[in-house]
Amino acid sequence: MRQLSELDASFLYLESEIAPMHIGGVYLFDASERQEPLPFGTFVAYLRSRLHVVPVFRQRLKEIPLRLGRPYWIDDTEFSIERHLAYVNLGEQGRRESLTTLAARILEEPLKRDRPLWHITFVDGFRLDDRPDGNEGFALIVKLHHAAIDAFSGEEIISKLLEYTPSPRPITPPKPWHPSPQPSDERVMLQAGANMLRTPLQVTSLAFTAAEATARGLIQKQLRKLPLPLPLFSAPHSPFNRQITGHRQIVSATVELSRLKSVKAALGDVTLNDVVLGLCAEALKRYLHRQGADTDRSLVAITPISVRSNSLRRATGNQMSAMLLELATNEPDPARRIHRIHWNAVASEPYREAIAADRLTEMLPSPMLALSARLYSELQVAQRYQPVFNLPITNVPGPQVPLYLQGARLVQQYNTAPLFDSLGLVIVAVSYQGNLTINFTLCPDVVANGEALTGDIEDSLKAIEEAANGLEAWNQPEDAPIPVPQTLTDEALTAMEKVLKGVLGRFRS
Known part of the structure; x- marks a missing residue:
């Protein structure tokens, strides 16, 4: 088991x-x-x-x-x-x-x-x-x-x-299994009871990790003179954040990795992942403009971060943390936006390995976690309040050599991710054999005319290439405020801290 x-x-x-x-x-x-x-x-x-x-x-x-x-x-x-x-x-x-x-x-x-x-x-x-x-x-x-x-x-x-x-x-006979x-059921119940007895030790371990992460964050803030992080539920409302239905649509666009690497070289101190996020951000901004949506405030994405270790690697399970990241969609210059995305990501570096997402959930017993997840959907929490983030964006590096199945070559792959309450759009980017395929999983009842996103990717890349070639050297001013997104886990701990302070305050009064 x-x-x-x-x-x-x-x-x-x-x-x-x-x-x-x-x-x-x-x-x-x-x-x-x-x-x-x-x-x-x-x-x-x-x-x-x-x-x-x-x-x-x-x-x-x-x-x-x-x-x-x-x-x-x-x-x-x-x-x-x-x-x-x-x-x-x-x-x-x-x-x-x-x-x-x-x-x-x-x-x-x-x-x-x-x-x-x-x-x-x-x-x-x-x-x-x-x-x-x-x-x-x-x-x-x-x-x-x-x-x-x-x-x-x-x-x-x-x-x-x-x-x-x-x-x-x-094709060989299958190995004996x-x-x-x-x-x-009795053994399972006994094992569950033993695990419940160990829960206080898990919470204590998490508390030490949280304290350590908070200390690191405070030191980094003082050194860089950064403002306070983004508050919880600060993402703007967008057309993507509405109640979904059971319908799904797959929209994909493929670009050459060499073009993205050329943009990275032209912009200097950015990563290839920053360029991918900037490409997605420009395509999303073009879509929002067509829909007549407000673009004065930047979209906020959640970007999963793998915490897998080469020395302890499992083929299954979720070994991730997550980071909330402003996509700077309110920045008009698509090349300068990539620089801003890079700085947003760098600013949140102290939190990346603070607490993996699976460690945060250890604080909640399974019945409470199940109930919370169900109530989140049934009470339409995400629709009544501002969302924590607008959409997830995952960039997965794939093999750059061809793969085969019994002599047939894999030429293309489209990847999808699940949607849930008030999350009508997810982006998964996967590279393979010199190309990057950007996949939009969407609910067509929420994201109207989603097929146009395919053309938006190509138009956005052209616009980024033109802007990158004409962009002067850009440096973040030392005294300029840097928006600092937190990891999802740190955001949740901050919210829980406020709740605990409120409860303790009522007891003291």
Whole structure:
């Protein structure tokens, strides 16, 4: 038995019929170099032979009665790969537009909890080019629950399942697998009780970590003479922050990494991630202008930060912290905006490794966390108050060498992330083989005309390139106020501190 972390479990508690909490991917393969199209049966045999590299593929959830503790991953003694696979033949409709429409419909459906939390749809009859004689290929539509992986580990899993050479690897019989017996309810309850006894030690550990992080932050503020951080719920209202429905749409745009690196070189002291965030910010600003939305205040993004260690690396689970970051969308110059984004990120450096997101959730018992997540949605908290952030933006570095599946080359991938209450848009950027694909997962009932974002990316990059070439050397003035976004965990601790002070004040009076 392996217990979910509180962060992993929170994705289970946030899930609803209109807000499934899985990470998705659409992978397009060129099979023109194969002597014959890849049969679905061959794919099943290949995947069966590779199951041992991803143990979570054969593990399901074991819930604890009354949610007295977090669920466990246990071996699925009745595992059957056929329950996780589907076959679709697009026939004459095998174009990218019909594929993304199909993927959106599939990704709208939550994964079933009575089995391991993943599913793959094999799409046949697909042509890479939108013409009758285009290269033959196939596609995979993959769903992996966010409780089992984060965006970074998801990319690792796909890389492990695929091959690095165009020569098909011989498909060997699957390695013997002997699942552990299903634990009894009594054992699970005893284990949950033992974990609850350890909770005070976890809270104490968290308190020391929080104190250390606060001390580091205060010292850094004094040294840099920075103003106080952004207050909680300070992000502006935007068209993205409205009640979502169960409908989904996938919109993507691909740009060459070399163009982004040229912008980075022209701007100087910025990172490639800053350029990606600046590109997203310019595209979002153009969209807001078309919608007639107020752009006087900057959008605030939440950017996940992987806290994975090379010496302690797990293939699954969420090992992340998060940082709130102003996108400077109220800055008119798209090149100068990238500099501002860089300074915003640098200013919040003391908080990046302060407390990982999963450590913050250790403070809340599982029943309280589940109830909080449900009440957040049902009471429409995000709609009644200003949002903490407007949207998540995740930049995941992918392999720069080609990947293959039985001689078929992976040519393109689209990645999606879950939406939840009052969060109608998520951006996931993934690089592969010299290109960066920027993927918009959106609710079309909230983000109208979202398909226009594809053109906005190309127009935005051109505008950034022109501005970067004409931008004079830019330095942040030493006495200029630097907006300092905090990590999400630090924001939450600040809010909790205010609540505790209020309670203590009432007791003293």
